Amino acid sequence: MNTGILRNLVISISLLATTFQTFSQDIEPRRWNPLPLGTHVVGIGYGVSESDVYFDPVLQIEDVKQNMDVIAVSYVQPFKIGNKLARVDVTIPFVFGQWEGRISGEPQAINREGFSDPRIRVSLNLIGPSAMGKLEMMEYMKANPVNTMLGISLAVNFPLGQYAENRLINLGNNRFVFRPQIGMVHNWGRWSYELTTSVFIITNNNQFFNNQQKKQNPLYAVQSHLIHRFKNRIWISGSLGLGTGAAATIDGVSQNDSRGDFLGALSFGAPITKTQAIKLSYLRSVTFKDIGSDSDTVGISWSLAF
Secondary structure, three states, X not given: OOHXXXXXXXXHHHHHHHHHHHHOOOOOOOOOOOOOOOOOEEEEEEEEEEEEEEOOHHHOEEEEEEEEEEEEEEEEEEEEEOOEEEEEEEEEEEEEEEEEEEEOOEEEEEEEEEEOOOEEEEEEEEEOOOOOOHHHHHHHHHHOOXXXXXXXXXXXXXXXXXXXXXXXXXXXXXXXXXXEEEEEEEEEOOEEEEEEEEEEEEOOEEEEHHHEEEEEOOEEEEEEEEEEEOOOOOEEEEEEXXXXXXXXXXXXXXXXXXXXXXXXXXXXXXXXXOOEEEEEEEEEEEEOOOOEEEEEEEEEEEEEEO
């Protein structure tokens, strides 16, 4: 393999691998649900993802598969800004990853395990219930079975995950990712419809592979959810999502690698006790670009409110 192809190979694998962690669109129903003041929620989740990865044919990379096992812990707490209801979400992921495939016909494999970049998300309800306690919140929902909420949020991925400049694939991204969001929820009876739009704004990585500089355009994403709640606090949801953009340049050279993905998901939630609950989810992601990935992800999580 000549030097030019080898260089492109290294860059392409690095770009796709880090893009998966940076732009994995968390299809998350009920993210705008109001929580009464005084509530604390801790949780732990486990997810398994299998992906088929597609590269530019000139790189002679074939049959590439990515397998990821992720364990994440989370904490959620509501608070108030003036009389508005707000909340903060903290997520810390630990990843076990494996990449394998054929390069110029030769089998290759890479394994990584360690912390990925943690995320903090702060959200504010602009329209909907104001900051209130549990009993007031219950009375509000009972008195307003049909209601609409509007919120804004900012999620930030911090570059604290495992990263080494001389590695082809890393679990951390060595850059901040800012994600402003605006979301709407309409509730009627036991049904809810949610719509969320996001923009991923990515800072530069000045310590990319072989001391290069990596820049990346924003990724634009939208997701929607239809949710049904049952009398016993069980709920189910169906979700759709779309993401496009995030084309990268390396030392000023365009990589022609803009992402484009359709996503679909099913989720199921149920209480275990008055304060504990579990959630099961399945996510399918399909690229509509020549370069990208198709993936299947299954997850389970447990949460405790106190």
